[in-house]
Amino acid sequence: MIxxxxxxxxxxxxxxxxxxxxxxxxxxxxAAVSEGGGLGIxxxxxxxxxxxxxxxxxxxxxxxxxxxxxxxxxxxxxxxxAKVVEEEKVPVVTTGAGLPSxxxxxxxxAGIQVVPVVPSTAIARMVERMGxxxxxxxxxxxxxxxxxxTTMCLVPQVADAVxxxxxxxxxxxxxxxxxxxxxxxxxxxQMGTRFLVADECTVHENYKQKILRAKDIDTFTTxxxxxxxxxxxxxPFSRAFFEKEYDSSVSNEELEKxxxxxxxxxxxEGDEKNGCFMAGQIxxxxxxxQPAAExxxxxxxxxxxxxxxxxxxxx
Amino acid sequence: xxxxxxxxxxxxxxxxxSEVTMESSFADLGVDSLDAVELVMNLEDELGVTIEMNNQVxxxxxxxxxxxxxx
Numbered sequence: 582m583i584x585x586x587x588x589x590x591x592x593x594x595x596x597x598x599x600x601x602x603x604x605x606x607x608x609x610x611x612a613a614v615s616e617g618g619g620l621g622i623x624x625x626x627x628x629x630x631x632x633x634x635x636x637x638x639x640x641x642x643x644x645x646x647x648x649x650x651x652x653x654x655x656x657x658x659x660x661x662x663a664k665v666v667e668e669e670k671v672p673v674v675t676t677g678a679g680l681p682s683x684x685x686x687x688x689x690x691a692g693i694q695v696v697p698v699v700p701s702t703a704i705a706r707m708v709e710r711m712g713x714x715x716x717x718x719x720x721x722x723x724x725x726x727x728x729x730x731t732t733m734c735l736v737p738q739v740a741d742a743v744x745x746x747x748x749x750x751x752x753x754x755x756x757x758x759x760x761x762x763x764x765x766x767x768x769x770x771q772m773g774t775r776f777l778v779a780d781e782c783t784v785h786e787n788y789k790q791k792i793l794r795a796k797d798i799d800t801f802t803t804x805x806x807x808x809x810x811x812x813x814x815x816x817p818f819s820r821a822f823f824e825k826e827y828d829s830s831v832s833n834e835e836l837e838k839x840x841x842x843x844x845x846x847x848x849x850e851g852d853e854k855n856g857c858f859m860a861g862q863i864x865x866x867x868x869x870x871q872p873a874a875e876x877x878x879x880x881x882x883x884x885x886x887x888x889x890x891x892x893x894x895x896x
Numbered sequence: 897x898x899x900x901x902x903x904x905x906x907x908x909x910x911x912x913x914s915e916v917t918m919e920s921s922f923a924d925l926g927v928d929s930l931d932a933v934e935l936v937m938n939l940e941d942e943l944g945v946t947i948e949m950n951n952q953v954x955x956x957x958x959x960x961x962x963x964x965x966x967x
Binding site for chain 1: 929930933934936937940946948949950
């Protein structure tokens with residue numbers, strides 16, 4: 582069985598987090614992942630405090646196991662949802678899209694295990710100083726908002742830079758990825774794209790089908806010009822956005838406006854024309870729908886077999 | 897405080913300290929948001945302060961103010 586320090590620290594069975602995907606990671610998916618022994622995570626996304634409270638209530642109704650909330654720091658409601666996680670005594674908070682400095686002291690004092698997603702060693706060191714329980718080193722292979730460094734390069738450097746546990750994210754969807762991440766110095770993994778097709782994931786069926794049909798070259802990043810690149814599946818929307826990005830007559834404001842709401846159209850409406858289907862490069866390796874618990878077990882069992890056999894490389 | 901920060905910033909970017917002025921913006925100096933975090937970590941180590949970093953800091957003047965408030 583694959584177990585690590587992060588399991589003991591958070592009270593989970595398997596060192597597997599489910600990514601806090603906006604418009605996708607709701608109570609249904611989070612509860613299924615936590616019930617399956619991993620760490621399910623609700624995305625607070627851009628929604629207000631009432632949405633989050635309701636999602637937390639629903640997770641608690643379905644499982645007594647630990648779960649987390651992902652706070653997107655760029656959200657206009659970040660201050661309010663930051664308070665909700667304290668009031669609700671959410672066991673784990675992950676953060677993305679910015680620096681969590683403003684909230685860290687209060688969260689740590691409230692006994693929350695804070696696990697920020699980090700794109701560089703400096704940010705990992707900074708959040709360690711502020712009391713983070715662990716960090717998620719996320720490489721640019723992942724879906725959604727991405728950093729520049731790849732998982733292969735980022736994870737070992739972050740593992741060297743901090744003493745707290747490191748989880749790897751970006752480009753991991755099976756036991757091979759997990760085994761490799763552990764060899765790079767991680768003590769666990771976070772997966773998004775693989776959980777997107779889980780039976781309990783409520784995302785629109787069209788989104789799932791697009792992931793299941795994706796080939797190796799089907800994702801790319803757009804939005805570099807705006808300073809926050811996004812990885813998504815190639816689609817009519819993302820191709821049009823990409824073209825506009827290189828059109829100097831289109832202002833940054835117009836570009837931002839064009840991107841707004843496109844993820845919701847994909848996740849909720851399944852709009853293949855106007856939606857932005859965020860996905861990691863690993864989408865091509867995600868081939869079947871399964872219950873979340875089965876995904877977790879399968880990935881960990883495969884990693885275990887590989888790691889047990891790794892001695893064959895040493896003569 | 898400005899002199900100390902200018903020296904650390906110049907060392908970090910490998911530029912001459914005379915290029916750093918109170919008016920310099922991070923963009924002028926080639927300091928992006930990830931650099932800024934690294935820089936703040938260096939400042940914390942060298943000046944023995946704890947700085948609450950935020951994304952609003954865009955210029956040397958704002959950085960000096962932030963460090964002075966952090967003492």
